[in-house]
Amino acid sequence: MAVVEAPESPAAAERLDRLEQIWRSRPGLLGWLTTTDHKRVGLLYLWTTLAFFAAGGAESLLIRTQLAQPNSHVVSPSTFDELFSMHGITMIFFFIIPMTTGAFGNYLLPLMIGARDMAFPRMNALSYWIFLASGIFLYTSLGLGMAPNAGWFDYVPLASRAFDPGRNVDFYCLGIIFNSIASTLTAAQFIVTIFKSRAPGMSLNRLPLFCYAQLAAAFGLLFALPPLSADTIFLFLDRNVGTHFFDVALGGKSLLWQHLFWIFGHPEVYILIVPAFGIATSIIPAFTQRKLVAFPLVGIAELLVVFIGFGVWAHHMFATGLPTISLVFFAAATAMVVIPSTIQVFAWCMSFVTGTPQFKTPLLFIAGFIFMFVTGGLTGIMFMAIPFDQQVTDTYFVIAHFHYIIFGAAVFPIFGGLYYWFPKVTGKLYLERPGQLSFWIVFVGTNLLFFPMHIVGLLGMPRRQYTYPDGLGWTSYNLAETIGGFLTAAGILLLLGNLVYSYRKGADAGSDPWHGPTLEWATTSPPPEYNFPVVPKVTSAYANWDRDDREEDRRRLAEGLFVLEQGHEQVEVSAVDARLSDVVPMPHESPWPPLLAASLALVFSMLLLRKFGVAGVMAVLCVLTLVGWHSREPAEQ
Amino acid sequence: MALGASVLLAGCGRTQNALAPESHQSRDIASLFWWMMGGAWIGLGVVVGLLVWSWKRRRRRGFGADTEGPKPGERAGWVVVLGAGVALPIVVLATLFVIADVLVIRTTQAPAKTATRLTIRVIGHQWWWEVRYPGTRAVTANEIHIPVRTPVRVQVTTADVIHSFWVPQLNRKIDAIPERTNVEELYADAPGVYRGQCAEFCGLQHAHMGVYVIADPPAAFHRWLAREGRPAAAPSRALAARGRRLFLGGACSSCHTIRGTGASGEVGPDLTHVAARTTLAALAIPNRRADLARWIANAQHAKPGNQMPDLRLTGSQVGALVAYLQGLR
Numbered sequence: 001m002a003v004v005e006a007p008e009s010p011a012a013a014e015r016l017d018r019l020e021q022i023w024r025s026r027p028g029l030l031g032w033l034t035t036t037d038h039k040r041v042g043l044l045y046l047w048t049t050l051a052f053f054a055a056g057g058a059e060s061l062l063i064r065t066q067l068a069q070p071n072s073h074v075v076s077p078s079t080f081d082e083l084f085s086m087h088g089i090t091m092i093f094f095f096i097i098p099m100t101t102g103a104f105g106n107y108l109l110p111l112m113i114g115a116r117d118m119a120f121p122r123m124n125a126l127s128y129w130i131f132l133a134s135g136i137f138l139y140t141s142l143g144l145g146m147a148p149n150a151g152w153f154d155y156v157p158l159a160s161r162a163f164d165p166g167r168n169v170d171f172y173c174l175g176i177i178f179n180s181i182a183s184t185l186t187a188a189q190f191i192v193t194i195f196k197s198r199a200p201g202m203s204l205n206r207l208p209l210f211c212y213a214q215l216a217a218a219f220g221l222l223f224a225l226p227p228l229s230a231d232t233i234f235l236f237l238d239r240n241v242g243t244h245f246f247d248v249a250l251g252g253k254s255l256l257w258q259h260l261f262w263i264f265g266h267p268e269v270y271i272l273i274v275p276a277f278g279i280a281t282s283i284i285p286a287f288t289q290r291k292l293v294a295f296p297l298v299g300i301a302e303l304l305v306v307f308i309g310f311g312v313w314a315h316h317m318f319a320t321g322l323p324t325i326s327l328v329f330f331a332a333a334t335a336m337v338v339i340p341s342t343i344q345v346f347a348w349c350m351s352f353v354t355g356t357p358q359f360k361t362p363l364l365f366i367a368g369f370i371f372m373f374v375t376g377g378l379t380g381i382m383f384m385a386i387p388f389d390q391q392v393t394d395t396y397f398v399i400a401h402f403h404y405i406i407f408g409a410a411v412f413p414i415f416g417g418l419y420y421w422f423p424k425v426t427g428k429l430y431l432e433r434p435g436q437l438s439f440w441i442v443f444v445g446t447n448l449l450f451f452p453m454h455i456v457g458l459l460g461m462p463r464r465q466y467t468y469p470d471g472l473g474w475t476s477y478n479l480a481e482t483i484g485g486f487l488t489a490a491g492i493l494l495l496l497g498n499l500v501y502s503y504r505k506g507a508d509a510g511s512d513p514w515h516g517p518t519l520e521w522a523t524t525s526p527p528p529e530y531n532f533p534v535v536p537k538v539t540s541a542y543a544n545w546d547r548d549d550r551e552e553d554r555r556r557l558a559e560g561l562f563v564l565e566q567g568h569e570q571v572e573v574s575a576v577d578a579r580l581s582d583v584v585p586m587p588h589e590s591p592w593p594p595l596l597a598a599s600l601a602l603v604f605s606m607l608l609l610r611k612f613g614v615a616g617v618m619a620v621l622c623v624l625t626l627v628g629w630h631s632r633e634p635a636e637q
Numbered sequence: 638m639a640l641g642a643s644v645l646l647a648g649c650g651r652t653q654n655a656l657a658p659e660s661h662q663s664r665d666i667a668s669l670f671w672w673m674m675g676g677a678w679i680g681l682g683v684v685v686g687l688l689v690w691s692w693k694r695r696r697r698r699g700f701g702a703d704t705e706g707p708k709p710g711e712r713a714g715w716v717v718v719l720g721a722g723v724a725l726p727i728v729v730l731a732t733l734f735v736i737a738d739v740l741v742i743r744t745t746q747a748p749a750k751t752a753t754r755l756t757i758r759v760i761g762h763q764w765w766w767e768v769r770y771p772g773t774r775a776v777t778a779n780e781i782h783i784p785v786r787t788p789v790r791v792q793v794t795t796a797d798v799i800h801s802f803w804v805p806q807l808n809r810k811i812d813a814i815p816e817r818t819n820v821e822e823l824y825a826d827a828p829g830v831y832r833g834q835c836a837e838f839c840g841l842q843h844a845h846m847g848v849y850v851i852a853d854p855p856a857a858f859h860r861w862l863a864r865e866g867r868p869a870a871a872p873s874r875a876l877a878a879r880g881r882r883l884f885l886g887g888a889c890s891s892c893h894t895i896r897g898t899g900a901s902g903e904v905g906p907d908l909t910h911v912a913a914r915t916t917l918a919a920l921a922i923p924n925r926r927a928d929l930a931r932w933i934a935n936a937q938h939a940k941p942g943n944q945m946p947d948l949r950l951t952g953s954q955v956g957a958l959v960a961y962l963q964g965l966r
Contacts, residue, residue, distance in 0.1 A: 076941070077844070078841060078942070150838075151838050155799055155837070157797070157798050157799070158798040158799065158838070158839060158840055163763075163797065163798055163840065248815040248816045253816055254799060254816060255814065255816070255817075288691075290709070290710075293710070293714030293715065293718060294714060297718060319801060319809070319810050319812045320812045320814060320819075321811060321812060321814065321817060321820075324742065324746050327738075328738050328742075331734065331738045332734060332738075335730040335734055338726055338730060339722075339723060339726055339727070342722040342723070342725075342726045343718055343722040343723060344722075345722065346717050346718045346722035347714070347722070349684060349687040349688065349717075350710070350713070350714035350717050350718060351714070352687065352688060352691035353690055353694070353710070353714075354709055354710025354711070355710075356694075357691050357692065357694075357695050358695065359692060359695060370684060370688065371681075371684070371685065371688070374680065374684045378676075378680050378681060379677065381730070381733070382670070384730070384734065384737070384738070385673065385733060385737030385738065385741070386737060386738050386745075387662075387665065387669065387737060387741045387742055387745040387809055388669050388670055388673070388737065390745065390809035391663075391666045391670075391809045391810065393836075394801060394810070394836040394837055394838075395836065458654070458655050458656050458670070459652075459653065459654050459655070459656075460652070460653025460654055460655055460805045460832075462803070462834055462835070462836040464838040465843055465844030466843075466844050467844050468844065471651075472651070472652060472653055472832075473654065
């Protein structure tokens with residue numbers, strides 16, 4: 001279909017033809033089910049995470065409707081508990097992580113590093129299908145009226161069987177474990193891809209910041225998920241097998257849950273926002289037309305923030321009565337984690353100031369993101385003041401803080417990124433003025449939604465209460481928040497409407513409408529299945545701005561260098577210097593990833609029903625699927 | 638709605654405002670906040686200033702001029718990043734750390750054993766607070782009396798799930814955790830009623846788990862404590878006596894204690910002096926005759942999910958029970 005450039009010679013045209021033959025994917029639905037193309041996997045992630053975003057958003061609007069007025073009865077107390085639990089679980093595990101890594105990461109990572117696909121394309125497909133299956137698994141609970149109801153951090157003993165006898169928390173445990181498998185696969189995949197599949201010449205100091213961010217998040221996921229899995233497995237065993245990890249009466253500890261949860265939970269915050277920083281550091285150079293200020297420091301800061309993030313978990317537990325000496329240690333670590341963030345904030349701001357910013361929709365969202373992130377970051381610094389943290393923790397002040405971070409610093413860049421890469425993915429331009437309008441509505445809406453939460457928190461309103469009395473000064477702020485919530489939803493609908501309309505009727509975008517800095521803009525829009533006609537030459541982190549190198553690509557195509565037209569293959573490089581070390585065959589499309597995900601779903605369903613024997617039989621099915629998977633290696637041509 | 642109106646009255650005139658401190662601890666925390674907020678506005682102002690400045694300079698040069706060749710402003714950029722992004726935060730954070738986590742924390746952390754004369758034990762339940770005064774027989778619920786201007790040591794724990802004890806005008810919050818007893822100090826500058834609430838999600842009625850701390854002049858407090866420690870008075874009127882028989886003979890006594898009678902249940906609050914309290918059901922409803930009657934007749938209406946079952950009482954039985962309980966001063 002897509003042709004990269006009008007080829008200058010018949011030989012080049014013939015090479016492109018051959019590449020297209022080699023990389024062509026199966027047509028129709030079967031093509032999507034068996035795909036291993038990172039772009040298709042990325043789009044599958046995009047549609048699925050948008051569906052979960054809609055679900056999580058609907059839950060939040062119901063919560064806000066219930067809280068719009070004191071003593072209201074829009075939903076029952078038990079429904080309210082399910083709503084806020086599902087809202088948190090959905091937005092964190094089924095929207096932001098899979099959106100920034102699964103959708104943006106999958107689609108863009110190989111394009112930015114000049115690769116033809118991920119290092120392990122089938123594993124990549126597998127992670128999507130497991131993610132989808134785990135999402136369906138979890139949402140089944142809502143349909144059955146048995147949704148998780150002990151909050152997204154699900155403290156014991158409230159979540160133990162004694163106090164929560166239904167299947168609600170079992171859905172939580174198994175859903176989280178199931179989902180973690182997908183995230184772990186994605187993380188491992190991204191790390192290997194970034195280290196081994198870059199275009200030769202893209203040494204680590206020339207790696208785009210977006211990829212640094214993905215690398216940091218992938219390492220974060222890899223080390224943060226095991227404590228969460230251990231925690232949820234312990235809880236599942238306590239509830240269903242009769243172990244006593246958290247059973248205080250028999251020597252267990254309820255605080256063990258909290259420690260293990262937050263050892264995952266705080267790095268998780270950075271896992272949510274660092275890939276979004278990566279989106280910001282892609283958009284800023286494009287729309288200020290300057291290389292990012294202090295590039296190496298920003299790359300290091302992206303990695304460092306995740307690393308230090310592993311040492312601050314107990315600041316979620318300042319009110320639990322831990323000894324003062326440990327509180328002080330974790331407060332100091334919390335202070336340290338601020339520095340990599342201030343480095344990045346000032347690097348972004350100085351790039352705005354010293355560049356020539358063009359405030360189109362994507363850059364507006366990034367400016368809004370900086371405002372929101374700094375606001376949320378400044379209230380975050382307040383939590384290192386232990387006495388103040390102990391005053392406002394578990395109140396709406398904390399809700400305000402982390403929504404400024406999660407909505408402001410993760411979702412704003414996601415929106416900016418949707419606009420920014422829309423021309424690349426679709427080949428069409430979005431409508432600029434409605435785009436800017438959608439930014440302003442979302443910006444005003446979220447601030448109206450989240451800012452008053454600081455105030456009601458200080459006025460003493462605890463989080464997670466299904467209703468509140470009048471007369472404590474909370475009423476008008478809550479109403480304002482609800483109005484802000486619906487305004488935000490309207491802005492998001494305008495954004496999506498803009499993109500849908502532009503997809504159908506938008507103007508032709510060409511391959512590089514923004515004069516973008518990184519390699520994805522060096523290929524056509526949408527990119528061909530093989531991404532690049534030749535393995536691109538890379539001599540800097542802003543490869544698309546190196547005109548001589550792009551000239552060299554055209555010469556390579558004409559001369560047949562680095563085209564890899566002999567087979568379904570891509571290059572492999574040394575991890576640090578990106579010296580060409582090998583050309584490796586790539587697997588073809590495969591039905592095994594969705595089949596393995598389906599058999600895993602059966603295992604988890606049987607575990608939920610406490611049919612452990614049947615679950616064991618289903619596990620054998622998984623093994624058989626794996627045997628099938630490995631019985632046919634990618635055909636070498 | 639009647640329920641709405643009564644809840645409104647229960648909350649009326651009280652506040653949970655953390656920035657309206659009534660103790661030296663809470664005042665320290667509040668001033669810490671005001672200083673931090675001032676700093677935060679300055680920080681946000683600097684960042685917004687930079688963004689607005691860049692917006693004003695947006696037409697400075699042709700779009701696309703800077704992508705190749707030397708990077709203008711790179712040196713200035715590095716200076717700002719290292720100065721405002723590294724050096725300045727280190728100074729500010731170190732200062733904040735010392736003030737908050739070395740100095741202020743001394744007054745808000747658990748007091749030394751010898752620092753206080755009075756110890757109170759607060760035990761969280763789904764969804765109410767049990768209050769005990771060790772060394773006396775006094776047991777009450779949801780309303781904690783303390784002497785004014787006296788450091789009081791509060792031991793906090795739980796009978797079931799994790800709760801968090803929090804009276805913002807007096808001190809920070811402290812979690813009630815099954816495997817431990819946490820301690821914090823309560824101190825009130827002036828006589829008054831200070832509203833608090835469970836701050837850790839603890840199930841269906843987390844929203845209705847309020848608590849009052851009532852600071853009295855020391856003499857009044859000791860009178861209250863002495864009376865609270867006495868057993869319940871025997872009813873004098875016939876209706877109340879019928880209520881007492883119903884209470885002891887029916888389901889009530891299996892969950893509630895009334896000292897001086899055979900009722901010794903431990904599921905619900907001690908009712909020995911229930912009529913002396915201002916609210917019922919952990920501040921969910923005011924303690925008035927009509928509200929008490931509605932509560933006994935159907936406790937699931939005002940606070941659905943709470944542990945008090947529907948006892949299927951007749952109107953006259955409810956009337957007798959109300960007469961009895963209202964006499965327990």
